[in-house]
Amino acid sequence: MSAVTATTPGKRGAPRVKTSPFSYVGIALIVVYCLAPFYWMVVSALRRPADQFSNKLIPWPMSLDNFVSAFKPANGFTRALLNSLIVAGTTTVLTLIIGITAAYVLARLEFRFKNVILAAIIATSMFPGISLLVPLLELFVSIDWINTYQAMIAPSMSFALPLAVFNLTAFFKQMPFALEEAAQIDGASPMQAFRKVILPLAAPGVFTTAILTFIAAWNEFIIALSVTNKQSMRTAPVITSLFTGQYGYDQPFGTQMAAGVVVTVPLVILVLFFQRRIVEGLTAGGVK
Numbered sequence: 001m002s003a004v005t006a007t008t009p010g011k012r013g014a015p016r017v018k019t020s021p022f023s024y025v026g027i028a029l030i031v032v033y034c035l036a037p038f039y040w041m042v043v044s045a046l047r048r049p050a051d052q053f054s055n056k057l058i059p060w061p062m063s064l065d066n067f068v069s070a071f072k073p074a075n076g077f078t079r080a081l082l083n084s085l086i087v088a089g090t091t092t093v094l095t096l097i098i099g100i101t102a103a104y105v106l107a108r109l110e111f112r113f114k115n116v117i118l119a120a121i122i123a124t125s126m127f128p129g130i131s132l133l134v135p136l137l138e139l140f141v142s143i144d145w146i147n148t149y150q151a152m153i154a155p156s157m158s159f160a161l162p163l164a165v166f167n168l169t170a171f172f173k174q175m176p177f178a179l180e181e182a183a184q185i186d187g188a189s190p191m192q193a194f195r196k197v198i199l200p201l202a203a204p205g206v207f208t209t210a211i212l213t214f215i216a217a218w219n220e221f222i223i224a225l226s227v228t229n230k231q232s233m234r235t236a237p238v239i240t241s242l243f244t245g246q247y248g249y250d251q252p253f254g255t256q257m258a259a260g261v262v263v264t265v266p267l268v269i270l271v272l273f274f275q276r277r278i279v280e281g282l283t284a285g286g287v288k
Contacts, residue, residue: 038264044257052254066258070243076231077259080239084263086149087224087235088217091156095213096206098157099164104194106165107172118169125162129155133226140227151227152235156217164209171205172198211274215267236263 047054048063070077106118136155145151175198183193199206224235231239240259243252 038268041257041260041264044254045261047254049254066254067262069252069255070259070262075243075255076234076239077236077262079232080234080236081262083149083233084218084236087152087156087220088214090149091153091160091217092210092214094153095157095160095164096210099161099168099209100199100202100206102161102165103168104172104198106169108177118166121162121165125159129159130222133222136223137226145227147228147230147233149233152220152224153217155223156220159220160213160216164213167209168202168205171202175201207274211270215271218263218267 043057043059044052045066046062046064047059047066048061049065049069051059069075102121106114132155140146140151179197179201180190180193183197184190188196219237220235221237221241225238225241228234228238234242236259240256240263243256243259
């Protein structure tokens with residue numbers, strides 16, 4: 001008799017994608033295209049005021065005079081950074097509270113016109129923010145919101161909420177409902193199941209939404225410029241654009257570049273440090 005020997009298939013490795021030299025050239029071009037403006041901003045910030053229009057790729061001797069000028073009390077830059085932090089932080093917290101609640105309802109409850117409501121929420125993000133500027137100004141003047149934090153926070157929330165709801169809805173949809181059922185069988189209320197089971201598992205999506213919302217609110221310019229006319233209420237991007245030189249009409253290019261570095265570097269570090277979580281949060285909603 002002949003015996004048939006069954007062989008156990010070995011572990012199959014992930015398919016390897018062949019790369020060509022042109023791929024590396026393309027990546028290098030993209031990196032240079034993205035980093036060149038940022039590099040030039042840093043270089044300009046480190047130049048001495050007398051060397052601002054030099055074309056040297058590496059400034060020498062380097063100087064911190066532009067950073068000192070940016071933080072002069074007359075410029076109000078320190079206060080502007082605090083204002084940006086208040087606006088961006090408050091916008092992020094409120095967007096997460098409303099976005100998580102709305103997304104969970106859209107992902108878990110079944111009701112008529114649910115898809116229509118979700119589509120309408122996404123459609124609101126198609127309107128350019130500048131088209132809403134005049135109606136917002138008229139509204140804020142009528143309710144005395146000019147030179148207030150809420151005049152900057154409310155529009156930033158309205159722009160951030162559609163993306164937050166869409167991203168978190170996709171994230172909650174991929175979670176099996178059995179998780180909540182098991183928690184309720186163990187004695188947890190629906191709110192406890194949501195808070196202790198669902199939210200921790202949704203952390204990557206929530207974290208990604210928080211980072212993107214904070215960055216958008218931190219960088220917001222046109223509305224913050226339009227609803228403030230007091231230096232003490234302006235945000236960092238606005239105050240940077242309004243820097244003036246010694247004679248008022250002089251453009252302090254180096255000081256503006258230094259302020260741009262101060263405003264941008266924390267965000268760059270934040271994204272680089274949490275890039276893995278951000279990618280996980282953006283892609284997890286599409287995994288079934």
